[in-house]
Amino acid sequence: MLSINSISKSFDKGKNFALKDVSFQVKEGAVCAIVGESGSGKTTLIRLIAGLERPDAGSIVLRGKELSSVKKLVAPEKRKIGLVFQEYALFPHFDLLKNVSYGISNLKNKKQRALEMLDLVGLSGLEKRYPHQLSGGQQQRVALARALAPNPSLLILDEPFSNLDAMLRMQLRNQVFEIIKKTGVTAIFVTHDTQDALSVADEILILQNGKVIQKDQASNLYTKPNSVYVASLFGNTIQLNQELQTAFDCPLNADCCHAIRNESLSINKECEYVTHARVLKKTFMGNTTHLLLKLDNGHQISVVTQDDNVADHIKIGFNSTDVLEFAT
Numbered sequence: 662m663l664s665i666n667s668i669s670k671s672f673d674k675g676k677n678f679a680l681k682d683v684s685f686q687v688k689e690g691a692v693c694a695i696v697g698e699s700g701s702g703k704t705t706l707i708r709l710i711a712g713l714e715r716p717d718a719g720s721i722v723l724r725g726k727e728l729s730s731v732k733k734l735v736a737p738e739k740r741k742i743g744l745v746f747q748e749y750a751l752f753p754h755f756d757l758l759k760n761v762s763y764g765i766s767n768l769k770n771k772k773q774r775a776l777e778m779l780d781l782v783g784l785s786g787l788e789k790r791y792p793h794q795l796s797g798g799q800q801q802r803v804a805l806a807r808a809l810a811p812n813p814s815l816l817i818l819d820e821p822f823s824n825l826d827a828m829l830r831m832q833l834r835n836q837v838f839e840i841i842k843k844t845g846v847t848a849i850f851v852t853h854d855t856q857d858a859l860s861v862a863d864e865i866l867i868l869q870n871g872k873v874i875q876k877d878q879a880s881n882l883y884t885k886p887n888s889v890y891v892a893s894l895f896g897n898t899i900q901l902n903q904e905l906q907t908a909f910d911c912p913l914n915a916d917c918c919h920a921i922r923n924e925s926l927s928i929n930k931e932c933e934y935v936t937h938a939r940v941l942k943k944t945f946m947g948n949t950t951h952l953l954l955k956l957d958n959g960h961q962i963s964v965v966t967q968d969d970n971v972a973d974h975i976k977i978g979f980n981s982t983d984v985l986e987f988a989t
């Protein structure tokens with residue numbers, strides 16, 4: 662298990678905190694995705710876990726061994742942590758066998774282990790090739806094989822699919838996490854893409870301004886976000902402010918704030934709360950169409966629909982079970 666205990670880190674002597682009092686745990690064999698917008702502290706967190714930075718407060722414990730605290734800093738190469746980065750970071754002048762066996766110092770039969778790892782990532786037979794002779798997706802699988810070869814206690818993947826186009830990204834993502842699950846290694850996966858996180862992580866941790874604002878199973882985060890911000894990370898969300906509550910004739914608890922997911926809005930169907938709208942603009946996006954609507958009370962909202970044949974005047978609505986409620 663990985664335990665992050667009240668970690669704080671500032672780069673300007675406490676004026677601003679890149680991370681502030683961050684605590685969480687990742688169970689043995691689980692995949693935890695770290696999601697957050699730019700500057701939320703993702704890189705700082707993984708640099709601390711990898712041992713590339715020292716915390717100002719708190720501790721990091723992996724499988725019962727303290728790796729970092731204010732007083733202690735185990736060297737990165739002694740942490741048993743494998744790293745996979747966005748830019749592959751393979752050695753260009755080494756063939757694949759050498760690239761994968763590079764970090765294996767603790768095993769007798771390096772070559773056999775490297776070949777097993779290449780086989781695991783579906784690249785057996787290519788061990789004599791050099792990185793430039795491979796596609797981007799293949800190079801990332803070599804990087805994974807290399808990170809797994811020394812049998813790490815923790816694998817950290819930092820935006821590993823950002824360099825790849827959408828189709829390859831999805832394929833590789835599924836392959837990589839199948840392999841990770843097969844090995845049973847505990848993994849931390851840093852991404853700004855919530856679809857990536859939802860599809861492969863057991864748990865997702867959301868960072869905002871250096872703080873953990875929610876950590877939960879992927880499905881719970883989607884169905885029970887604890888703020889409008891978290892809800893909006895997982896798809897288009899419309900905040901049900903007073904004006905919209907009046908438009909839809911749905912008075913809600915004034916002590917809370919509320920939102921509705923775009924996909925919960927129904928067009929021209931019977932619902933508990935409805936209003937009429939004029940379509941100001943339709944933008945065809947292939948599998949979806951974006952609509953800019955002007956509601957009866959003059960309020961404008963944007964909606965995404967899969968129906969590319971919407972009339973100019975529509976009825977739009979939702980049901981009370983679709984309303985997300987948050988404490989303010």
Ligand SMILES: Nc1ncnc2c1ncn2[C@@H]1O[C@H](COP(=O)(O)OP(=O)(O)OP(=O)(O)O)[C@@H](O)[C@H]1O
Nearest residue numbers: 672678679697698699700701702703704705706853
């Ligand atoms: N070496 C550093 N010196 C000074 N400030 C830093 C340093 N590293 C990070 N920061 C600051 O700490 C905060 C968190 O940065 P961090 O790089 O961890 O965010 P991030 O979530 O990884 O962002 P991105 O997604 O853009 O990579 C930012 O305000 C950043 O400017």
